Amino acid sequence: MRVAVSTRDRLVDTARTYLDEEGIDGIGLREIARRAGLSHGAPLRHFSTLGRLLAAVAAEGFRDLYASVEVAISTVDRADPMARLAAASFGYVRFAAGSPGVFGLMFRSDLCDTGDPEYATEGGAAFGQLVELVVDAQAVGFHPDLVSAELAGVLWSTMHGLASLHLHAALAPTTGQTDLDALVRIANLLAFGASPTISKEPS
């Protein structure tokens, strides 16, 4: 079933597809318009600048990241905060692995207009989701003395670093053909002493 969709949404969708298929390199107003079957000036009827368009794409990415973490969390025991936190790690890197181009864009402040309110809102929501998980974990004894946001920042950084370096293939030549999930399992082991059940992949 095809749904009638606004040109605006189609532009964002086209950009997302381009990014994940071709990478971030050739992204631009003209290329997006070309792929959407529009004249090269058309996107500016919907976004005042390229930076705004890309910010909308990135915001959509943060929404997907949020959803990916939700999916991962839903596969483990709701009453086990540590398991949820460990699952969130998998959710994070799976999003990055599944949408490498968008993931790469989301943290490129030279491309996205980070002043866009939607960008800030969605980015904040994704981080807030992790902070909540951390707070719950602290309530059951996981480093309750640390500032939640800082602890969340460190966990986020670990997943972010794993995903970034893996996607840039910076780790592959030195660590071999290691898959990302295996590295996340190690990261969880270091941070949480994660149990085997936690490190299992959700189906």
Next chain:
Amino acid sequence: MRVAVSTRDRLVDTARTYLDEEGIDGIGLREIARRAGLSHGAPLRHFSTLGRLLAAVAAEGFRDLYASVEVAISTVDRADPMARLAAASFGYVRFAAGSPGVFGLMFRSDLCDTGDPEYATEGGAAFGQLVELVVDAQAVGFHPDLVSAELAGVLWSTMHGLASLHLHAALAPTTGQTDLDALVRIANLLAFGASPTISKEPS
């Protein structure tokens, strides 16, 4: 004392200074030449392409990263592998904080010609340095069952993520005015259960 230096080295130096002062955005052959007081075509007498020049800059960056880690390590007990590993984390982020532009460039494969042998050599050396530290730590009981290169990859990723997100100011708005060393201390606490002495900054 000023030392006579080759134009080639001056170009690399000029690029490094530009990157750390102005960021990665306006980098290019013409800008580097301008700052070095040369005509815009001159750099091509020393580097066949811009990508090669930037690869040389990045290679120099890896050498500095290596040195920064060495400095950090030298401040702790040589006979304590865990302390050395924890100190290495500080060395990593200090390099990134001190040379944010070069650090940003080093992992931009769209800008650096990563086929450059010097780039690969120096990058490999920096990672190898960390692997050696990990091997020593494993010898005294730190997750001896894990593959050294994978464990090193996870630790590298954590520091890389912290440095990247911090420099992009992605963490600042949500975690507050947190300084980088504080986050590294938390990361070390999670990974190593680091003692206060380890988390102290080398002077």
Next chain:
DNA sequence: TGTACATCAGTGAACGCGCGTTCACTGATGTAC
């Protein structure tokens, strides 16, 4: 129901920009004899 007007998405030509790279050249330096 019909007419006049406003709105606005989309078009396509044009502008101005800075880029990486090429090219023919100049001029200084080093080398062979």
Next chain:
DNA sequence: TGTACATCAGTGAACGCGCGTTCACTGATGTAC
């Protein structure tokens, strides 16, 4: 010591490119009366 030649770093004009953005326009749609 002097001459002829080769080398090569550096110059500056030029090429061709694709970019983001502007602008006057067309044509379809919606609205007021």
